[in-house]
Amino acid sequence: MRSRILFIVNPISGGQVKTFIPSIIDQYLDHNIYDAEIIFTEYAGHATKIAAEAVAAHIDVVASVGGDGTINEVASALESSGKTMAIIPCGSGNGLARTLKIPLDNRKAIQRLNICKTVKIDSGTFNERKFFNMAGIGFDAHISALFAKDKNRGFKGYIQSTFKEISQYHAQAYEISVDGKVYQENAFMISVANSSQYGNNAHIAPFASLNDGLLDVCVIKPFPVYKFPLLAYRMFTKLTHTSNYVDIYRGRDIKITRATDGPVHIDGEPLFFPKEIAIGVKPLSLTLLV
Structure with missing residues (x-):
């Protein structure tokens, strides 16, 4: 049949x-x-x-x-x-x-x-909104909002938006709780990764797994603009975790608090969320034909 x-x-x-x-x-x-x-x-x-x-x-x-x-x-x-x-x-x-x-x-x-052939993967939740690849706060959410309005969508357009905005964007203060352990971070952006990469082989979380029941919280701290090419190089060579400007926390029950409501992105799509964001993971909840 x-x-x-x-x-x-x-x-x-x-x-x-x-x-x-x-x-x-x-x-x-x-x-x-x-x-x-x-x-x-x-x-x-x-x-x-x-x-x-x-x-x-x-x-x-x-x-x-x-x-x-x-x-x-x-x-x-x-x-x-x-x-x-x-x-x-x-x-x-x-x-x-x-x-x-x-x-x-x-x-x-x-x-x-x-x-x-099928596999099962984890899914994440961002204030109950589901994500499957990557969700984020900060600069990448800002870029996602701009990119969504761009008629020339594509990798080139994304890079152009990034270079145009990077020197004007300011880091923000965040409180991040990961399985009960609390971190205070001044962050340029925070990416919550189910998979290892944004796309185009830019790996923000080189050791993230789609089926380990965990999410990787990747904090990019403020960095000099002239360091951006090196940081980008580390992403494309799966070495992001070796940067002094990157902290990665791994866990299941995550909460991020910022000073005000603001933009986020969920799998690249821009949204506006409250200042407190509860993040969770649902292990092996999606079956994929691969």
């Missing part, structure tokens, strides 16, 4: 047109294994609605065709549902897909589905 698979396609993720997706699904998906359906999203949050309806309709596999934001929308509906998710990476950074070693070539990613 063939499995039912639904592809949820974000038509604008990563700045790529997705009109080719149906034809390569038809060509590279094994139709002896799957009965396929394709739906294109029409607005922010639409993927979550479609995925929730797919769960209610007992569809076996729901595939996210987009970036980490689209993955978040789909996975938020599938997490703890017992249904299986697949990823066809079409985003700007593709952090989760890269960590899972899912091919960035869409054809190869679709062919990989025919192997039918």
Whole structure:
């Protein structure tokens, strides 16, 4: 008996047109294994609605065709549902897909589905909002808000925004509680990592694991702007933890308190949160077809 698979396609993720997706699904998906359906999203949050309806309709596999934001929308509906998710990476950074070693070539990613191999990964919560790759406060949340407004989304646009804003952004004071141990930090940004990287192989938490039941809290302390290229180099060579400007704490029950309400990002999508943020982890709560 063939499995039912639904592809949820974000038509604008990563700045790529997705009109080719149906034809390569038809060509590279094994139709002896799957009965396929394709739906294109029409607005922010639409993927979550479609995925929730797919769960209610007992569809076996729901595939996210987009970036980490689209993955978040789909996975938020599938997490703890017992249904299986697949990823066809079409985003700007593709952090989760890269960590899972899912091919960035869409054809190869679709062919990989025919192997039918699954893994379970952890998910995180940020004041009850789910995340699966990375959530953050501070400079990266500021950049995510700017990037979301940029019509030229892509790695180049992200780098341009970063260089433009980095010298103007000021660090803030935070209280961070990790499994009951409290740290006072003056931080440029704080990233809470389920996987090791933001995307594009920039590893903020080199030892983070998707299935260890823990989250890595990565604190980037204020640094001279001229040191940024070295810090970036450490990220791309998985040596972030060796920097004097980085502290990494690992735990399950995390709370971050700042002076005021402000921006955050959840899997790259900007949001506005209160000054107190409760962070948790749900071990092995999402099944992925990889």
